Amino acid sequence: MSIIAAENITIRHGARIVLKDVSMSISEREIVTIVGPNGSGKTTLLRALIGSQPLTQGSIRRASNLRTGYVPQGLHVDPALPITVARFLSLPRRHDAGTIKEVLSQSGADGLQNRALSELSGGQLQRVLLARALLGRPQLLLLDEPTTGLDQPGSAAFYRRIESLRQEIGCAVLLVSHELHVVMSASDRVICLNGHVCCEGQPDAVASAPEYRALFGSGTGGALALYRHDHDHFHDHSQH
Incomplete structure (x- = not known):
């Protein structure tokens, strides 16, 4: 059962469209990871889901009295x-x-x-x-690149803790990550975002999708390529 869902949401920052026609949902006890290059709208989507980012179009539907917990990228x-x-x-x-x-x-x-x-x-x-x-006591835990600045063993230990928490307290988890190797081992489902949803599904299916490979290549070892892929340019020209 879905506990939160974004339905055709579009978000503008001034004249710039950050997200366009994005739909996604999370079910109880599911671990969903969002990947995408810098500037692809990952943090904006998380902020929209917790209610701190106004929508230009579309809607977000939440389960009644949904309790959320948010872990930011870091704290100075x-x-x-x-x-x-x-x-x-x-x-x-x-x-x-x-x-x-x-x-x-x-x-x-x-x-x-x-x-x-x-x-x-x-x-x-x-x-x-x-x-x-x-x-x-969240039913949905949202984490925005929580291991930025940690070394690989520290990151791996943190993600193992998240997996354990899902078992211990029964929460769903939505994670923004740039560490693809971790994503593939920890997630039930991956959403590849680049201003719109490029592809989504189980990790193995997403890893072999042409849209994903156009963004990240096939052998990046966890590092993201920071360019927009070709069909974005076609979208721009066709005003899709």
Whole structure:
């Protein structure tokens, strides 16, 4: 059963069309990954789904009282800011020590509650941001390139934690990622985005799709090519 669905959404930033006629949905307990080059509208789509990005056209349908948790690309922490992990997790709404301990454990950040936020490594900070997203007991967890800046073992460990969470709390996961090798192993379904949905389906089917290969090649080893593929130019000329 679908818990959230975008139906023919178009989003403009000024005169520029960022997303055009995008439709997609996520079902309960499903892990869906969005891939696409820089500027393809991935973050814009995530923001639209959580309600922080106005639509130019189309609609987003959510299950009644859907609880979502959002993990951003990262957080710049001022080294002069004297704030502990526990205090950060209690902003803006206070949570008891037991709840904080539980979400830190679920996110793989056990024992960090009394550490200063500014002292955390990149991987620890991402797990704390994940813990914050878990405070609302989400039915849908949305993550925007959550492993940016982490090394490969750190990224792999973070994604394994996401897979475990799906089992532990029964949430669906929508992930924006540029790490194709991870996407292929962790996802139930992949959506390839480049201003519109180029292709979607099970990872193996998407990996062999001509539209996907035109964007990323067949042997990129997880690195994205940052060019638009040919049929985008045809779309532009035909005003599709």
